[in-house]
Amino acid sequence: MKKELLAGISVAATVLLGLAAAWHLQERLDVQRKAIHEERDEMLVQSPKLIKALSLEYAPLLGAVYWTRAVQYYGEKHHERDMKLQLLWPLLDAATTLDPKLLVAYRFGSTFLSDAPPRGAGRPDLAVKLLERGLKEYPDEWHLYQDLGNVYYFDAKDYPKAAAAFAEGSKNPHAMIWMKVMAAKIAADGETPETSYALWMEVLNSTKDPDIKKNAELHLRLLKTDLDIREIDRLANEYEKKTGHRATRMSELVQAGLLRGQPLDSAGYPYVLGEGGKAELNLNSPLLEEKLLNKK
Amino acid sequence: MKNVLTVATNTFREAVRDRVLYNLVFFALLMMGAAILVGQISIGIEASVIVSLGLTAISVVGLFIAIFIGVGLVSKEMDKRTLYALLAKPVKRWEFLLGKFFGLVMTLTVNTAAMAAGLYLALWTVKHSFEKSDVYILAAVYLILLKLALIVGLALLFSCFTTPFLAILFSAGIYVAGVFAQNLRTMTVVDLNASTMKMLRGISYLLPNFENFNVMGTVAHGGVVPGALILNATLYALVYCAVVLTGAAAIFSRRNLK
Numbered sequence: 001m002k003k004e005l006l007a008g009i010s011v012a013a014t015v016l017l018g019l020a021a022a023w024h025l026q027e028r029l030d031v032q033r034k035a036i037h038e039e040r041d042e043m044l045v046q047s048p049k050l051i052k053a054l055s056l057e058y059a060p061l062l063g064a065v066y067w068t069r070a071v072q073y074y075g076e077k078h079h080e081r082d083m084k085l086q087l088l089w090p091l092l093d094a095a096t097t098l099d100p101k102l103l104v105a106y107r108f109g110s111t112f113l114s115d116a117p118p119r120g121a122g123r124p125d126l127a128v129k130l131l132e133r134g135l136k137e138y139p140d141e142w143h144l145y146q147d148l149g150n151v152y153y154f155d156a157k158d159y160p161k162a163a164a165a166f167a168e169g170s171k172n173p174h175a176m177i178w179m180k181v182m183a184a185k186i187a188a189d190g191e192t193p194e195t196s197y198a199l200w201m202e203v204l205n206s207t208k209d210p211d212i213k214k215n216a217e218l219h220l221r222l223l224k225t226d227l228d229i230r231e232i233d234r235l236a237n238e239y240e241k242k243t244g245h246r247a248t249r250m251s252e253l254v255q256a257g258l259l260r261g262q263p264l265d266s267a268g269y270p271y272v273l274g275e276g277g278k279a280e281l282n283l284n285s286p287l288l289e290e291k292l293l294n295k296k
Numbered sequence: 297m298k299n300v301l302t303v304a305t306n307t308f309r310e311a312v313r314d315r316v317l318y319n320l321v322f323f324a325l326l327m328m329g330a331a332i333l334v335g336q337i338s339i340g341i342e343a344s345v346i347v348s349l350g351l352t353a354i355s356v357v358g359l360f361i362a363i364f365i366g367v368g369l370v371s372k373e374m375d376k377r378t379l380y381a382l383l384a385k386p387v388k389r390w391e392f393l394l395g396k397f398f399g400l401v402m403t404l405t406v407n408t409a410a411m412a413a414g415l416y417l418a419l420w421t422v423k424h425s426f427e428k429s430d431v432y433i434l435a436a437v438y439l440i441l442l443k444l445a446l447i448v449g450l451a452l453l454f455s456c457f458t459t460p461f462l463a464i465l466f467s468a469g470i471y472v473a474g475v476f477a478q479n480l481r482t483m484t485v486v487d488l489n490a491s492t493m494k495m496l497r498g499i500s501y502l503l504p505n506f507e508n509f510n511v512m513g514t515v516a517h518g519g520v521v522p523g524a525l526i527l528n529a530t531l532y533a534l535v536y537c538a539v540v541l542t543g544a545a546a547i548f549s550r551r552n553l554k
Binding site for chain 1: 348
């Protein structure tokens with residue numbers, strides 16, 4: 001009995017020790033592998049049709065797997081601030097070929113593809129292709145027209161096509177009334193900060209995804225900054241007309257009664273008057289970096 | 297009919313004794329893992345991936361049981377020589393075969409029903425509510441069961457005239473071919489002449505078309521499965537099973553068991 005117990009303990013100890021050693025070795029191997037890490041973005045089978053054939057009747061599940069892989073890939077690249085994203089389109093192409101009903105892949109995928117780097121792949125052409133594929137599957141899904149309009153408006157800067165997309169989507173009896181308004185506004189004025197603000201506000205209100213919400217909020221804050229700067233410049237022009245000289249400090253506008261106090265951006269930093277008396281973001285404001293990245 | 301029922305009941309008991317239903321533990325773990333993980337690693341597909349994964353697991357696990365156990369239904373009885381004792385009683389060979397078929401279908405029904413319950417439980421965990429369209433998951437599960445019954449029939453047919461290994465290969469081969477049956481009809485090949493195309497078209501109708509039973513994609517996205525489709529798929533499975541089992545009974549009746 002004692003012998004058996006001893007044997008049992010020694011087996012358990014050996015197994016535990018072995019596992020601990022494997023764990024330790026794996027950690028060392030991870031470090032060594034990281035040192036020789038090479039960028040290896042690859043998709044073994046690039047043909048979505050072949051993947052579909054190989055998946056037999058289980059294509060919908062594989063479609064979900066490819067979509068998850070696309071999300072993970074995007075997230076990983078976003079985290080590393082590497083926005084080459086060459087694999088994003090093949091992954092989305094495979095996901096939507098395997099499961100053409102994957103609405104979420106058309107909607108979010110087009111955002112990932114169209115957004116300018118560093119937030120996206122900067123490929124509005126592929127985003128349009130993806131959304132047009134989605135519209136073939138879901139002709140009655142007006143949100144896809146909203147997304148298509150947004151891609152044309154924000155990223156492709158093709159305002160007639162953006163207006164046409166919003167107009168087409170607005171024909172759906174379930175579409176929100178603002179779709180028609182956007183179609184008319186964009187057709188008449190092209191890009192304006194007010195229209196952009198309204199569009200991002202709709203994106204913010206229509207999504208539950210925290211990443212998309214965060215992105216929309218950031219765009220809204222930057223647009224609010226544009227609108228604020230435009231308003232401060234207007235007041236500075238008014239001040240110049242009244243006094244005959246351009247204000248060089250914000251306090252001058254406050255003293256003249258044109259501003260109630262030092263205006264702050266949405267991050268809580270005061271706007272400043274820069275060269276030529278033009279309103280600018282404070283150098284310490286985190287929005288400045290975002291604005292520069294956005295412009296790039 | 298009583299003989300058929302007796303053989304079927306015993307086949308079911310044997311499957312339970314052989315721990316066939318242990319796969320349910322694997323299924324439960326898979327669904328629990330998926331329910332926890334999926335929301336954290338993907339966007340917007342929590343419910344649909346649970347449905348896709350659940351239905352795929354039901355189908356794949358069922359497929360393995362249908363082929364591997366189905367092929368062994370006859371050969372195992374022959375190897376263990378229990379068949380001879382059984383056929384010495386007033387049990388006709390076709391009754392034995394039919395009983396075996398229904399016994400395994402019964403096992404698959406219990407297995408599939410338990411998995412469907414697990415799938416609904418996982419779905420509830422993810423969504424905290426059910427929608428009207430979720431009822432169609434049951435339709436998808438039912439169609440999978442029909443497919444599995446057809447595969448059991450095919451496995452039985454092959455096991456009546458060949459070795460278990462070849463019967464497994466043939467059953468799996470027919471399954472894969474049956475998944476592509478639709479494609480044979482619709483594919484456009486430039487080099488093939490009209491008569492070959494006609495022949496391919498003919499083969500596509502003769503092969504069991506397993507796509508008839510596949511509504512996984514529709515159901516995963518909250519789509520509706522029309523009642524007429526369910527009815528026609530049921531009739532198709534019944535007719536095809538009858539044909540396959542008649543063939544199997546004819547072969548088995550003529551088989552020299554000495």
